[in-house]
Amino acid sequence: MRLVFPPVPALFFALVLYTLARLTFPIGMSHSVFAGIVAGYVAYDLTHYYLHQGGTPSIDYFRRLKTYHTLHHYNHQQLGFGISSKLWDYPFGTLIPENLMPRGYK
Numbered sequence: 001m002r003l004v005f006p007p008v009p010a011l012f013f014a015l016v017l018y019t020l021a022r023l024t025f026p027i028g029m030s031h032s033v034f035a036g037i038v039a040g041y042v043a044y045d046l047t048h049y050y051l052h053q054g055g056t057p058s059i060d061y062f063r064r065l066k067t068y069h070t071l072h073h074y075n076h077q078q079l080g081f082g083i084s085s086k087l088w089d090y091p092f093g094t095l096i097p098e099n100l101m102p103r104g105y106k
């Protein structure tokens with residue numbers, strides 16, 4: 001039911017990730033790494049929210065993502081975990097096969 005991560009637990013995870021970045025990299029680089037993590041997560045969360053609440057996307061890429069993500073939620077819950085792209089579904093073997101995609105999907 002929840003589309004975006006709740007803020008209070010997010011602060012906990014952010015603190016852990018920031019600490020790991022600070023322990024791993026010099027201070028200037030750790031801030032850049034942490035900013036990249038936060039920016040990537042926000043992009044992921046906004047994409048997920050848009051796919052659920054944004055109506056029918058006018059851009060073909062997002063229309064295909066919405067179809068793919070809808071299939072993940074309602075037809076193949078163990079496949080299709082990619083939100084902003086299918087990239088990680090390839091190495092993890094969770095790509096929804098073409099033969100399970102709706103007619104006309106490309």
Ligand SMILES: [Zn+2]
Nearest residue numbers: 048052069073
């Ligand atoms: Zn979703």
